[in-house]
Amino acid sequence: MEDVLDLSALELSGMLERRELSVPELVGLTLDRIEAVNPAVNAIVSLRDRSPLLAEAMVANRSPRRGWLHGIPVAVKDLVATEGIATSYGSAIFEDFVPAADDLLARRLKDAGAILIGKTNVPEMGLGSHSYNPVHGVTRNPYDPSRSAGGSSGGAAAALATRMVSVADGSDMMGSLRNPAGWNNVYGHRPTHGLVPGDPVGEMVLHPLSTNGPMARCPRDLAALLEVLAGPDPLQPVGAVFEAGDLAADLRGRRIGWLGDWGGAWPVEPGILELCEGALRVFADLGCAVEPLAPPFSADALWESWVTLRHWAVAGKHGALYDDPEARALMKPELVWEIERGRALANADILAASALRSEWYRAAARMFQSYDAVAMPTAQLWPFPAEWDWPKEIAGQGMDSYHRWMECVVPVSLIGLPCTALPAGFGAQGLPGGLQLAGPRGADRALLQMAEAYHGATDWPGARPPPI
Numbered sequence: 001m002e003d004v005l006d007l008s009a010l011e012l013s014g015m016l017e018r019r020e021l022s023v024p025e026l027v028g029l030t031l032d033r034i035e036a037v038n039p040a041v042n043a044i045v046s047l048r049d050r051s052p053l054l055a056e057a058m059v060a061n062r063s064p065r066r067g068w069l070h071g072i073p074v075a076v077k078d079l080v081a082t083e084g085i086a087t088s089y090g091s092a093i094f095e096d097f098v099p100a101a102d103d104l105l106a107r108r109l110k111d112a113g114a115i116l117i118g119k120t121n122v123p124e125m126g127l128g129s130h131s132y133n134p135v136h137g138v139t140r141n142p143y144d145p146s147r148s149a150g151g152s153s154g155g156a157a158a159a160l161a162t163r164m165v166s167v168a169d170g171s172d173m174m175g176s177l178r179n180p181a182g183w184n185n186v187y188g189h190r191p192t193h194g195l196v197p198g199d200p201v202g203e204m205v206l207h208p209l210s211t212n213g214p215m216a217r218c219p220r221d222l223a224a225l226l227e228v229l230a231g232p233d234p235l236q237p238v239g240a241v242f243e244a245g246d247l248a249a250d251l252r253g254r255r256i257g258w259l260g261d262w263g264g265a266w267p268v269e270p271g272i273l274e275l276c277e278g279a280l281r282v283f284a285d286l287g288c289a290v291e292p293l294a295p296p297f298s299a300d301a302l303w304e305s306w307v308t309l310r311h312w313a314v315a316g317k318h319g320a321l322y323d324d325p326e327a328r329a330l331m332k333p334e335l336v337w338e339i340e341r342g343r344a345l346a347n348a349d350i351l352a353a354s355a356l357r358s359e360w361y362r363a364a365a366r367m368f369q370s371y372d373a374v375a376m377p378t379a380q381l382w383p384f385p386a387e388w389d390w391p392k393e394i395a396g397q398g399m400d401s402y403h404r405w406m407e408c409v410v411p412v413s414l415i416g417l418p419c420t421a422l423p424a425g426f427g428a429q430g431l432p433g434g435l436q437l438a439g440p441r442g443a444d445r446a447l448l449q450m451a452e453a454y455h456g457a458t459d460w461p462g463a464r465p466p467p468i
Contacts (some may be wrong), residue, residue, distance in 0.1 A: 001179035002027070003169045003353065004021065004029060005029060005030070005033055005163040005166070006163060006462070006465070007166070008166060008216070008217060008218050008221050009069075009072055009162065009166035009167035009216065009221045009223055009224065009225070009309075010068065010220055010221055012026065012072060012166055013068045013069065013071075013072060014424075015068070016070065016072075016453065017065065017070075017124045022031075022057075022061050023057040023058070023060045023070075023071035023115070024054055024058055024061060025059040026056065026057075026071060026072070026119070027053055027054060027057040027071075027073050027115060028055075028057075028081065029037075030073040030117065030164065030165070031050055031053065031117070033162075033164050034047060034117075034164050036191070037162045037163075037468045038162075038164060040140065040142075041121060041139060041140045041141070041145060041158045041159075041162060041468070042076050042121060042136065042137055042138060042140060042147055042297075042466055043121055043138050043139050043140050043149070043154075043155040043156075043157075043158035043159040043164060044080060044117075044118050044119070044120060044121070044155065044164055045088075045118065045120070045121045045135075045136040045155065046078070046085055046086040046087075046088075046117050046118045046119040046120035046136075046157055047075075047117060048085065048116075048117055048118055048385065053073075053115065053117055056115055056137055057071065057115060059265065060113065060115060062175075065113060065243075066111065066113035067111070067112035067113045067228070068112065068113075068224060068228075069109065069113045069114040069167075069225075070111040070112070070113025070114075070134060071113060071115065072113070072114050072115065072150070072166065072167065073111055073114075073115050073117045073165060074114040074115065074116055074117065074165060074167065074168065074169075075116070075118045075119055075120045075155075075156070075165050075168065075351060076105070076106055076109065076116055076118075076119055076120065077119065077120050077122060077152075077153060077155070077156055077167060077170060077171060078090060078120060078122045078136075078155070078299060079122055079125075079126050079152070079171060079211035080103045080105050080106050080119075080169065080212075081099040081102060081103040081106065081270065082088055082099060082103070082106045082116060082119065083099055083100060083101050083102045083114065084098060084099075085099075085104070085119065085174065086098050086099070086119070087099050087323045088133070088135040088136065089122070089124070089125055089126070090121070090122045090123055090124040090125060090126070090131075090133030090135060090136070090194060091124050091125055091134075091135065091330065091331075092135060092297065092330040093135045093321060093327050094135075095135050097144065100382055103168055103199050104198070104199050104200070104233060105201075105212055105229060108228055108229060108231075109169070109228065112228045119155075120153070120155030120156040120159055120168060121133070121136050121139045121154065121155030122151060122152045122153070122154070122155060124156075124331075124332050125150040125318065125335055125401075126151075126171065126173070126210075127150060127152070127314070127334055127335055127403075128152070128174060128193045128389075128390060128403060129150050129151045129152065129154075129174070129175060129176060129180070129309045129337065129403070129406055130148045130150065130151050130154070130381075130384075130388070130389070130390060131148070131149055131150070131152060131153075131154030131155055131180075132386075132389075134330075135344065136228075138387075139151075139154045139155045139158050139206055139236055140158070140386050141158065141183060141184065141383045141386070141431070141468050142158050142162045142184060142426060142466035142468055143161075143162045143184075143185065143383075143426075143430060143431055143432055143467070144383065144429075144431060145385065145386070145387055145431065145468075146385060146386060147310045147382075147383035147385060147431065148183070148383050148384050148385070148386050148388070149180055149184055149383070150179040150180030150182070150183040150184070150379070150383065151176060151179070151180060152171065152173075152176035152180075153171060153172070153176050153177045153180045153181075153188070153215060154180045154184075155279070156168035156170050156180070156215050157170070157181055157183065157184035157186055157188070157215060158170065158180075158184055159410040160184065160186045160215060160216065160217055160461075161184040161185055161186055161217075161461070161466050162256075162466055162468055163463075163465070165290055166216070166221070166407045167214070167215070167216045167221050167224075167225050168214075168216070169212060169213075169215070169225070170188055170212070170213055170214070170215045170289065171199045171210055171211065171212045171213065172188075172210060172211055172212075172213055172413070173191040173209050173310075173413060174208035174209075174306075174406055174409055174410070175379070175406050175408075175409030175413070176210075176308070176412055177189075177213050177215060177421065178190060178305055178378045178409055178412075178421035178434070178436055179378055179379045179406065179409065179434075180422075181215060181378065181421035181422075181423070181434055182377070182378030182379055182421055182423065182424070182432065182433055182434020182435070183378075183379065183383045183424075183431075183432055183433070183434070184370055184424045184432060185426075185432040185464060185466075186215060186216065186217050186423060186461055187214045187215065187216050187217065187218065187219060187221075187222050187420065187421060187422060187423065187451065187455075187461075187462055187463055188213065188214070188216075188217075188222075188420070188421040188446070188449065189213050189214055189226060189418070189419070189420045189421070189444070189451075190206055190211060190213050190230075190412065190413075190417075190418065190419045190420075190421075191211055191212075191213050191226060191418055191444055192416065192418040192442055192443070192444055193211060193231065193238075193294045193415075193416025193417075193443050194209065194238040194239070194240065194416070194418070195199070195211075195226075195230050195238075195239070195240050195242060195280050195444065196211055196212045196213060196226070196229045196230050197231075197232070197236045197237070197238050197239035197417075198210075198211075198212065198231045198232060198236070198237050198238075200235035203316070204236055204237060204238070205237060207309075207416065209309060209310060209313050209413060209414075211227060211416070212229060213226070213229070214226045214229060217461040217462070218455055218459075218461070219247060219420070219448050219451040219452040219455050220244075220247060221238025221302065222420070222448060222451070222453065223244030223247060223445075223448045224244060226242050226244065226448075227242055227244055228244065230242035232365050242444060242445075243357060243445075244445065244448065245445065247391030247445075247448055247449050247451075247452035248449075248452065248453075249449035249450075249452070249453060250287070250398060251283065251286045251287050251288050251289075251449075251450060251453050252286075252287030252288075253287065253289070254287075254288045254289070254372040254373070254450065254468065255288065255289045255290075255291075255369040255370065255371045255372050255373075255376040256280065256283055256288050256289070256291075256371065256372065256373050256374065256375055256437070257291060257292075257293030257367070257370075257373075257375070258265075258276075258277070258280055258290060258291065258292050258293055258374075258375050259293050259374050259375065259376045259411075260273055260276075260292065260376070260377075261377075262295045262299050262376075262408070263294060263295040263297065263299075265299035265355065265407075266299065266407050266408055267379055267380060267393075267394040267395045267397040268377065268380045268381070268394065268395060269380065269381040269382055269394060269395055269433070270395070270431075271382070271427045272377050272379070272380065272381065272382070272427075272433055273377065275424050275425055275426075275427060275433045275435075276375065276376075276377050276424055276433070276435045277378075278323040278424065278425060279372070279422060279424040279425065279454070279458075281436070282376060282454055282457050283450070283454060286453050286457060287453070288450075290375075293367075293371070293374060296364065296366075296367045296416060297359075297360050297363045297364075297411070298364050299332060299407070301356050301359075301360070302356075302360060302410050302411060302414060303359070303407060303410060304353065304403075305353040305354075305356035305414060306353075306410045306413070306414050307341075307348055308324075308345065308350065308352075308353035309353050309354070309357065309399070309414075310338070311338055311341040311342035311345060312342045312345055312350055312353075313342070314335070314338040314339060314342055315339045315340075315341070315343050315345075316342070318335060318338075318339055318340055318348075319342075319343065322336070322339045327440065330410075334402045336404050337350065337402075342463045357414050357415060360411070360414060360415055361415045364411075364415060364417070364440070365440065368439065368440040372439065372443075372446065372450075373437050373438060373439045373443070373446075373447060373450065374412070374437075374438050374439075375402050375435055375436060375438075376408050376435075376436045376438070377408055377433065377434070377435065378408075378409075378421050378424075378433070378434035378435065378436050379405075379406065379408065379433070379434070380394050380406070380407065380408050380429045381394050381395075381407060382427055382429065382433065383431050383432075388403045388433070389402070390403075391405045392404065409436070409438075411438070412436065412438045414453065416441070417438050417439065417440070417441065418438065418439055418440075418441070418442070418443050418444040419436050419437065419438040419439070419447070420436075420448060420449055420450070420451045421434050421435070421436055421437075421442075422434060422435045422436075422437060422454055422455075422461070423458075423460035423461060425458075425460060426464065432460075432464075437450060437451065437456060
């Protein structure tokens with residue numbers, strides 16, 4: 001019966017609808033799985049007690065179905081406030097915080113029938129692509145527990161890989177959804193900026209750089225969850241309906257530009273590019289035209305724009321906590337650094353960074369006149385030791401900040417492009433790696449169609465489950 005947990009979320013939903021499986025059975029199997037494997041990876045945190053969860057499952061089992069997620073156990077990322085479930089944001093500042101209300105994402109999951117069982121682990125305040133924090137500790141890679149699961153959606157990705165959940169929410173500012181998808185042999189989709197709304201609080205007009213998005217072990221589940229997360233919110237200027245439809249598509253004639261290491265601008269560990277090129281050969285076999293693409297913009301200009309706007313955004317979001325000496329004493333150094341750099345910026349610095357971002361948007365738009373998608377690795381190195389805070393060098397080149405090693409995700413994040421992270425297979429050490437497939441604004445469905453065809457030809461998550 002445990003093999004049920006290998007099924008996709010949509011397959012589980014069908015079984016529940018046909019009464020081939022009950023909600024209490026599914027919740028019970030899920031909790032058994034978490035008890036068996038979570039100690040090795042530490043992906044699920046703030047897990048609710050079994051008795052109330054099973055009682056909630058019994059109610060769901062006899063209630064009218066509220067959506068395709070009805071009765072599906074889901075653990076929500078610990079950056080999302082959840083009513084009655086501890087939400088720490090990975091920070092000692094919020095170690096004892098239990099929200100009185102759900103954030104919009106959690107409400108949408110509940111409205112679709114999901115049963116929230118707990119949270120997935122994150123780095124402190126979601127900063128850095130390595131999920132460790134002083135409240136819940138480090139999340140480890142299911143394929144080698146001595147290695148990082150990435151982040152900030154590392155807990156979500158590891159929980160998916162180990163079959164503790166069938167579908168998960170993630171968020172992505174600087175690859176926080178794409179990097180862990182690649183490192184855990186699962187899928188993730190960063191939606192077009194504005195498709196999935198955040199929460200109607202604070203400033204809502206300026207580009208926040210980050211967005212919520214779906215994670216899963218197959219593209220159909222990605223698309224189905226995106227339908228739930230997307231949609232307008234009357235209190236916000238963003239949010240749009242997404243309809244997945246039938247993802248089956250003939251890829252013949254679609255063009256993919258391979259950006260690789262951005263013309264040598266990004267240091268990359270041995271084997272990463274070769275793994276991605278192997279994944280691209282699958283697309284070629286499916287009828288796509290795949291060709292190398294020269295860098296369409298300066299990597300230095302992209303980075304300068306990115307770090308400036310990121311400093312500014314982080315300082316704006318967390319500045320009030322910094323002003324509290326007790327809270328500041330509990331912050332990790334990287335967060336303090338971001339806030340202080342952001343507060344030191346002049347108006348001219350921010351305007352110049354935004355002008356560079358606008359210039360890159362125009363260059364990317366011209367690029368997509370010739371290509372349906374462009375491809376890059378999801379990370380520039382293999383999963384690193386879990387005891388590290390962050391890698392200090394890649395292929396012998398020093399990293400000058402805690403996030404410089406993730407430079408390959410910046411072209412997408414900076415201008416809010418849709419991007420699907422695909423599992424690309426395994427390297428010589430048996431560690432997973434991934435491929436980013438990015439498209440123009442609004443190309444979410446087209447990218448998911450490409451991912452679905454690729455999944456049919458590979459099914460890496462099903463072909464290589466973790467050895468736990």
